[in-house]
Amino acid sequence: MLPIVVELLTTLLALAGLGFTLVALWSARSWSRQQRAVLPSYAPPVSILKPVKGLDHEMYAAFASHCEQDYSGDYEILFGVSSLQDAAVSAVRQLQQQYPERAIRLILCPEILGTNGKVSNLTQMLPEARFDHILVNDSDIKVSRRYLSRVMACFATPRQRVGMVTAPYRGQAHATLWSKMEALGIATDFFPGVLTALKLEKGIRFGLGSTLAMTLEALDAIGGFFPLADSLSDDYELGARIAAAGYDVALCAEVVETWLPPYGFRAFVDHQLRWLRSMRDSRKAGYAGLIFTFALPWALLNVVASGASAESVALLSIVLTARVSLALAVGVGLLGDTQVLRDFWMLPLRDLCAMVLWVWSYASDTILWRGERFTLKRGRLIRKA
Numbered sequence: 001m002l003p004i005v006v007e008l009l010t011t012l013l014a015l016a017g018l019g020f021t022l023v024a025l026w027s028a029r030s031w032s033r034q035q036r037a038v039l040p041s042y043a044p045p046v047s048i049l050k051p052v053k054g055l056d057h058e059m060y061a062a063f064a065s066h067c068e069q070d071y072s073g074d075y076e077i078l079f080g081v082s083s084l085q086d087a088a089v090s091a092v093r094q095l096q097q098q099y100p101e102r103a104i105r106l107i108l109c110p111e112i113l114g115t116n117g118k119v120s121n122l123t124q125m126l127p128e129a130r131f132d133h134i135l136v137n138d139s140d141i142k143v144s145r146r147y148l149s150r151v152m153a154c155f156a157t158p159r160q161r162v163g164m165v166t167a168p169y170r171g172q173a174h175a176t177l178w179s180k181m182e183a184l185g186i187a188t189d190f191f192p193g194v195l196t197a198l199k200l201e202k203g204i205r206f207g208l209g210s211t212l213a214m215t216l217e218a219l220d221a222i223g224g225f226f227p228l229a230d231s232l233s234d235d236y237e238l239g240a241r242i243a244a245a246g247y248d249v250a251l252c253a254e255v256v257e258t259w260l261p262p263y264g265f266r267a268f269v270d271h272q273l274r275w276l277r278s279m280r281d282s283r284k285a286g287y288a289g290l291i292f293t294f295a296l297p298w299a300l301l302n303v304v305a306s307g308a309s310a311e312s313v314a315l316l317s318i319v320l321t322a323r324v325s326l327a328l329a330v331g332v333g334l335l336g337d338t339q340v341l342r343d344f345w346m347l348p349l350r351d352l353c354a355m356v357l358w359v360w361s362y363a364s365d366t367i368l369w370r371g372e373r374f375t376l377k378r379g380r381l382i383r384k385a
Contacts, residue, residue, distance in 0.1 A: 017295025027199035043073030047129035051121035114229025163218030163247025169210035178268035187331030207239030
């Protein structure tokens with residue numbers, strides 16, 4: 001009886017995963033059509049807040065991309081550091097010399113206001129911002145010249161009270177297998193999931209760390225950054241709280257790029273588990289429902305369980321076709337990530353790893369972040385002794 005039960009169960013789960021893949025394709029097509037609308041002309045003054053810690057060779061190019069904006073409005077860039085001995089300080093000084101026409105300021109954030117250093121810095125930087133629109137993104141985010149124009153135009157969306165604008169991103173992988181694996185996951189799994197949530201929930205109610213643009217009014221309505229000083233998923237929570245306060249969260253079509261480290265296996269696993277446990281903590285029911293989204297792993301297991309029956313091979317063929325179609329439609333078509341064309345052969349391995357890590361994420365509440373161990377409890381980080 002056990003082989004029959006396993007075969008039946010994997011068949012049902014593979015069909016559920018196929019259904020999710022088709023819904024994700026439908027969601028991607030729907031969002032693509034909506035993005036063809038002409039954006040209104042709107043360029044309010046904006047303060048860009050970039051908390052930084054440390055420096056690698058890609059970050060300076062990311063910083064510079066924010067200084068080369070074709071933006072008709074006024075903007076400033078504030079870099080927040082915990083110490084003037086931080087390696088990023090010299091890069092900011094160099095940036096000020098290279099772009100003297102830009103308002104670039106270095107803000108010292110000496111206080112430790114919680115376990116989340118990024119939010120601690122943001123809390124201390126906010127009073128220094130001069131404008132009523134605030135934009136936060138990660139230190140390694142590289143943007144196009146039209147970035148500010150397209151993001152800020154979303155605040156003028158008709159019939160919406162937009163309090164936050166967030167944006168999709170693609171990962172620029174290094175040469176290692178695990179770096180490529182993470183980039184592939186962002187383009188072919190993570191963002192399709194975002195689009196599916198957008199479609200089925202009739203709106204997005206969370207933020208993506210690649211871009212968190214907010215009105216000061218909406219930020220004040222949730223008490224600013226400080227309530228998130230011990231939160232791991234601060235980007236998700238900012239969007240969720242702004243949505244709960246009665247504002248709309250808009251997903252801009254402008255795609256930004258993040259640099260991915262040259263992960264080894266251990267670093268890849270640690271980063272994925274931190275990300276997954278953050279998602280598990282933020283969206284418990286939705287996260288548990290991911291069991292119905294692993295179409296390709298379930299179809300592969302179904303082939304094994306059935307002894308490679310004709311029916312199981314046919315199901316695997318259909319699932320694989322749908323999975324590749326989704327990867328190409330979203331990864332290449334919407335995100336412009338040509339790495340997907342190079343690495344799509346890794347999809348089965350990537351999806352199997354994702355399912356194993358999803359199961360593993362339930363084994364513990366431990367988070368490894370910046371070399372320190374934390375316990376994640378109800379959205380809050382508790383530093384381990």
